[in-house]
Amino acid sequence: MSKENPPGLDLGRLGEHLERERPGLVNGPLTAEVVQGGRSNLTYRVTDGTSRWVVRRPPLGHVLATAHDMAREYRVISALHGTDVPVPETLLLCEDAEVVGAPFYVMEHVDGTPYRTAEQLAPLGPERTRRLVLSLPDTLVALHSVDPAAVGLGDFGRPEGFLERQLRRWGKQLDASRNRDLPGIDELHGALAEERPESPEPTIVHGDFRLDNVLASADDRIAAVLDWEMSTLGDPLTDLGLLVMYSERQDMPDSPVSTTAGAPGHPEPAELIERYATLSGRDVSRVNWYTAFAYFKLAVILEGIHYRFTLGQTVGPGFDRIGDLVPVFIDNGLTTLRKG
Incomplete structure (x- = not known):
């Protein structure tokens, strides 16, 4: 811990604001x-020497007004606290950008470990790894069982036409960063649109559900689900498809994309799918479409990062390899979709 202000967080002003809004905290x-960790919003661990909290704020620099919405993230976590979905308790939302330079919120600190790679999981051993990973579909079922209206989230999104809008949105994202030929990307996008399934009843969806977006407790339970910035009301099977994609073994040595598949004891995707289906009672016969869609989305995200790299707008190691991964995700998406 540092007494110096970390980038984007004035500790003096934060302390003054907390004293005004939560005296005695x-x-x-x-x-x-x-x-x-995390792709966008900034996360800080803050302490007064006795208690600990977590502060979240948008990235440094200019962002779209609708992006990185702190109030939205704060709202869904607050609504889910007290349900069977493990989330931190929220303590304060500040939408006044003058306090620390951007809107932010404060929540309790939850002890736990985010496992991002198979190498990090390996020391747990096969039995503990299996138990932890199997808790992921269990937690998804708990999330998708929450009645949005009952927790005040009945207006949290527009579930009608959700998949159609998603396909359109990610197609526009691709066009915005298209500066090279990507064989198969338009075929994948077109096939996804043509074969789009009928969505089940809408639920709260996390939007980026995977092992490294949860904290694992010392007894291999999920202590907290984090990173709710992409949550909305929509098709629950999009969460399952993304989890399946991240649980598949990727033939990409030294990939900066996190995957825990391959750790001893890690369940195969088919077992995760079956567990979700059994516990939720949902029809998962079209899960390959949702998994292919997850591959398409990640291909678009990675191509956007590669595009910014070519413009010299990225900082840090590993960005030079991102562009080589995009064709792999396109191919995996096409292969998955052809499975039916």
Whole structure:
């Protein structure tokens, strides 16, 4: 922990604001550190030497007004607290950008480990790894069982036409970063649109559900689900498809894309699908479409990162390899979709 202000967080102003809004919460000078991981919003671990909290704010620099919406993320976590979905308790939302330079919110600190790679999982051993990973579909079922209206989220999204809008949105994202030939990408997008399934009843969806977006407790349970910035009301099987994609073994050595598949004891995707189907009672016969759609989305995301790399707009190691991964995700998407 550092007494110096981490990038994007003025600890003095944060402390003053907390004292005004939550008198007695803080008992001493604040120190903080940036929590690594996550693709966009910034996360800080903050302490007064006795208690610990987590602060979330948008990335540094200009972002779209509708992007990185702190109020939205705060709302869904607050609504789910007290349900069977493990989330931190929220403490405060500040939409006044003058306090620390951007809107932010504060939530309780939850002890736990985010496992991002098979190598990190390996020391747990096969039995513990299996138990932890099998808790992922269990948690998805719990999330998708929450009645949105009952927790105040009945207006949290527009579930009608959800998949159609998603396909359109990600197609536009692709066009915005298209600066090279990507064989198969338009075929994949077109086939997804042509074979689009009928969605089941809408639920709250996380939007980026995978092992490294949860905290695992010491006894291999999910202590908290994090990173709700893409959550909405929509098709629950999009969450399952994404989980399946991240649970498949990828033939991409040194890939900067996180995957825990391959760790000893890690369940195969088919077992995760079956567990979700059994516990939820939902028809998962079109799961290959949802998994192919997940491959398409990640291909588009990676191509956007590659595009920014070519423009010199990325900082840090590993970005030079992103462009080589995109064709792999396109091929995997096409192969998955052809399975039916």
